[in-house]
Amino acid sequence: MSLEHLPLLQQFMVVLAAMALFTSFVLLEQARLVSAIHAFAWQGVLVTLVTLVVASSGGQTHLFFSAALTLGLKALFIPWMLHRLVRTLELDRHSEPLQRPALVIMAAVALVIFSYWLVLPIVQQELMFTRNIVAVSLAVVLIGLLMMVVRQQAVAQVLGFMSMENGLFLAAVSATGGMPLIVELGVAFDVLVAMVLFGVFFFQIRESIDTLDVDRMNRLTERGDDA
Amino acid sequence: MMQAVYLTVSAPLAGALLLAGVRRLAVAGWINVLVCGVTLVAALTLAVVVAGHGVVAGSGFRIDAFNVYLLTLTAFVGLTTSIFSRPYMRYVCMSGRTTERGMRLYHVMFQAFMFTMLLALSTDNLGVLWVAIEGATLATVLLVSLYRTPEAVEAAWKYFILCGVGIALALFGTVLLYFAAQHVVTDLSTGLTWSTLYGVASQLQPSIMGLAFVFLLVGYGTKVGLVPMHQWLPDAHSEGPTPMSAVLSGLLLNVALYAVVRIKMLVDGSLAATDSPHLAGYLLMGFGMISFLVAGLFLHRQRDIKRMFSYSSIEHMGLMTFAFGLGGPLATFGALLHMLVHSLTKSAIFVTVGHATHIANTQSIDHIRGLLRTQPAVGWGLLLGVAAIAGFPPFGVFTSEFLLLTATMQSQPWFTVALLTGLTVAFAGLFRHLHPMVYGPAPEAQQPVAANMLPVMLHLGLVLWLGISIPAFLANWLDRATGLITGLHLL
Numbered sequence: 001m002s003l004e005h006l007p008l009l010q011q012f013m014v015v016l017a018a019m020a021l022f023t024s025f026v027l028l029e030q031a032r033l034v035s036a037i038h039a040f041a042w043q044g045v046l047v048t049l050v051t052l053v054v055a056s057s058g059g060q061t062h063l064f065f066s067a068a069l070t071l072g073l074k075a076l077f078i079p080w081m082l083h084r085l086v087r088t089l090e091l092d093r094h095s096e097p098l099q100r101p102a103l104v105i106m107a108a109v110a111l112v113i114f115s116y117w118l119v120l121p122i123v124q125q126e127l128m129f130t131r132n133i134v135a136v137s138l139a140v141v142l143i144g145l146l147m148m149v150v151r152q153q154a155v156a157q158v159l160g161f162m163s164m165e166n167g168l169f170l171a172a173v174s175a176t177g178g179m180p181l182i183v184e185l186g187v188a189f190d191v192l193v194a195m196v197l198f199g200v201f202f203f204q205i206r207e208s209i210d211t212l213d214v215d216r217m218n219r220l221t222e223r224g225d226d227a
Numbered sequence: 228m229m230q231a232v233y234l235t236v237s238a239p240l241a242g243a244l245l246l247a248g249v250r251r252l253a254v255a256g257w258i259n260v261l262v263c264g265v266t267l268v269a270a271l272t273l274a275v276v277v278a279g280h281g282v283v284a285g286s287g288f289r290i291d292a293f294n295v296y297l298l299t300l301t302a303f304v305g306l307t308t309s310i311f312s313r314p315y316m317r318y319v320c321m322s323g324r325t326t327e328r329g330m331r332l333y334h335v336m337f338q339a340f341m342f343t344m345l346l347a348l349s350t351d352n353l354g355v356l357w358v359a360i361e362g363a364t365l366a367t368v369l370l371v372s373l374y375r376t377p378e379a380v381e382a383a384w385k386y387f388i389l390c391g392v393g394i395a396l397a398l399f400g401t402v403l404l405y406f407a408a409q410h411v412v413t414d415l416s417t418g419l420t421w422s423t424l425y426g427v428a429s430q431l432q433p434s435i436m437g438l439a440f441v442f443l444l445v446g447y448g449t450k451v452g453l454v455p456m457h458q459w460l461p462d463a464h465s466e467g468p469t470p471m472s473a474v475l476s477g478l479l480l481n482v483a484l485y486a487v488v489r490i491k492m493l494v495d496g497s498l499a500a501t502d503s504p505h506l507a508g509y510l511l512m513g514f515g516m517i518s519f520l521v522a523g524l525f526l527h528r529q530r531d532i533k534r535m536f537s538y539s540s541i542e543h544m545g546l547m548t549f550a551f552g553l554g555g556p557l558a559t560f561g562a563l564l565h566m567l568v569h570s571l572t573k574s575a576i577f578v579t580v581g582h583a584t585h586i587a588n589t590q591s592i593d594h595i596r597g598l599l600r601t602q603p604a605v606g607w608g609l610l611l612g613v614a615a616i617a618g619f620p621p622f623g624v625f626t627s628e629f630l631l632l633t634a635t636m637q638s639q640p641w642f643t644v645a646l647l648t649g650l651t652v653a654f655a656g657l658f659r660h661l662h663p664m665v666y667g668p669a670p671e672a673q674q675p676v677a678a679n680m681l682p683v684m685l686h687l688g689l690v691l692w693l694g695i696s697i698p699a700f701l702a703n704w705l706d707r708a709t710g711l712i713t714g715l716h717l718l
Contacts, residue, residue: 118438119438121434121435121437121438122434122435122438130406134403134406138399141395141396141399148388148392157388161388161391161392161395164392164395168395168398168399168402171399171402172402172405175402175406176402176405176406176409176418177409177415179354179401179402179405179419180415180418180419182352182354182355183354183355183357183419186354186355186357186358187354187357187358187361187398189358190358190361190362190365193365194361194365194387194391197365197368197369197387198387200369201372201380201383201387204372204375204380204383205380207375207380208375208376208377208380208381209377214384217380217381217384218381219377219378219381220381220382220385220462220465220466
């Protein structure tokens with residue numbers, strides 16, 4: 001079964017999910033922090049849209065609530081807070097191009113292919129649609145992970161972390177129609193607290209090593225206390 | 228019946244809120260002890276109720292023989308650690324390593340951490356379990372950086388990022404689990420309820436469950452400290468305040484392993500009819516054995532006393548993971564007992580180590596010397612604690628390790644060689660560092676400190692008791708948990 005035989009609504013969702021994956025790539029190779037935060041906000045908006053589509057098609061009212069929560073948290077609050085932190089820390093002109101952009105993008109592409117391969121076992125019993133969405137959201141998660149590995153800047157790592165959360169939420173909404181409400185609330189609360197703590201840590205890191213380049217944090221190696 | 232559950236979980240939460248408003252350090256320390264005491268009483272009541280009724284379930288909680296014993300253990304270690312932390316943290320505060328505000332944060336977060344642990348253990352919902360375990364990271368991460376040294380901040384960042392990533396993968400696993408459940412469970416709101424899923428485990432789609440288990444194992448395994456996701460553990464343990472190391476090692480690792488075992492029970496049910504029914508078990512055995520052996524080797528090259536004992540924790544968690552993977556009533560019984568004695572012993576050791584670092588004013592193993600001369604109580608505490616954790620008879624760790632060895636010999640004889648080698652390597656690693664620390668002449672600069680050895684004596688006494696004779700009620704208790712996990716009874 002090919003994509004054009006899917007119901008229109010599902011095709012729409014796949015397009016939105018693909019766009020979210022695209023913003024992951026944008027996020028990954030964005031050199032300026034402020035632009036990266038904007039890309040992240042757009043990803044939040046796309047995830048919200050997917051949630052809205054699922055909510056209006058499936059008639060699950062609690063999904064409208066999750067959509068509002070996602071919009072508020074992922075598209076507005078976290079970007080706003082990061083923006084403010086970046087300005088307070090005077091990093092708005094900070095720009096840090098990737099060391100090997102081609103290699104990183106190739107790795108990200110490989111991760112997308114890997115995600116599709118990993119969800120292959122689902123294909124036998126499941127709809128094409130679900131497999132696509134699960135694969136795309138897993139790819140968003142893994143690219144977030146990749147971003148945390150290749151970026152040495154603390155704010156960029158947090159963006160990677162948060163885009164992982166986006167991918168997880170996308171998977172939950174599109175493949176399963178949203179987790180039970182109490183779980184969703186708990187997850188949102190954890191993300192919120194994590195964001196606040198990340199903010200605290202930016203200042204602690206800057207205070208201790210004078211920069212947010214976490215690559216400079218290398219005191220704790222296996223024999224760190226020899227020195 | 229449910230009141231005991233509510234009280235156990237809500238006491239630490241209320242304590243955290245209360246402590247946020249208490250400014251006086253002396254009072255806060257006592258309130259901390261008091262709240263932990265209330266929690267322990269509630270947990271013990273709950274244990275009695277569960278012993279009578281079997282299972283207590285309702286409003287999203289479910290207490291059975293498996294988690295009630297961990298609940299009691301968590302509340303008990305929480306209480307003894309809070310007793311230890313009161314004078315200890317006052318000393319830290321007076322020595323200027325942290326401020327009054329830092330102390331308030333410490334007390335609030337200590338209770339918040341206890342809350343997340345107890346919630347994770349008592350909930351029936353796998354989503355809430357995830358939220359609670361992630362909450363435990365959030366509660367402890369600021370405590371790891373409490374001293375604000377560059378090392379502490381680095382350790383905390385590493386802890387935050389690694390556990391954050393790990394736990395995110397676990398959430399993906401949870402989503403997959405829910406996805407598998409949707410085809411089976413009719414009422415979707417119970418799609419993540421463990422007891423519901425357990426009832427229908429055999430109908431859950433094996434391919435999805437296998438995939439979900441890999442994600443969940445890697446995710447929660449990060450928190451268990453399984454190699455190669457263990458990188459955060461030695462740093463967080465060595466840089467955070469010592470009471471935190473005690474509860475992280477004694478409780479958090481257990482709870483993460485508990486989550487893995489719960490999920491393994493579901494996956495085993497789902498995979499039973501396929502051609503790889505022991506997939507989950509084999510994965511646990513592999514990760515466990517690697518952690519066990521690697522951590523044993525790493526013990527030898529440590530220079531920091533708290534780092535050394537955190538590697539010892541990784542080693543023991545590896546052993547338990549291996550045993551749960553092995554399955555079977557004997558191995559599971561041994562693993563449950565090992566969880567108990569390891570928690571008690573390791574938190575006792577961290578308490579002693581806290582005093583030892585204050586005596587020598589350093590965490591460097593090379594500079595802690597002749598503890599038996601400077602302060603015999605601390606020296607003996609350390610000596611006996613290490614003897615217990617290394618598996619000397621008559622301590623309880625010997626009993627559980629012996630059971631595990633027997634079980635391994637029965638089902639996977641070849642692994643016995645690896646197990647014995649690992650135990651010997653770890654034993655040598657611990658003792659080569661321990662010997663100069665307790666024996667020999669003491670440097671001039673080492674001064675005795677006001678040490679509260681009561682928690683240590685209590686813990687080691689219990690471990691000794693468990694080594695000599697396991698009381699019948701406890702044996703029955705563990706046996707019921709074994710029956711729950713494996714479906715077979717040992718006794």
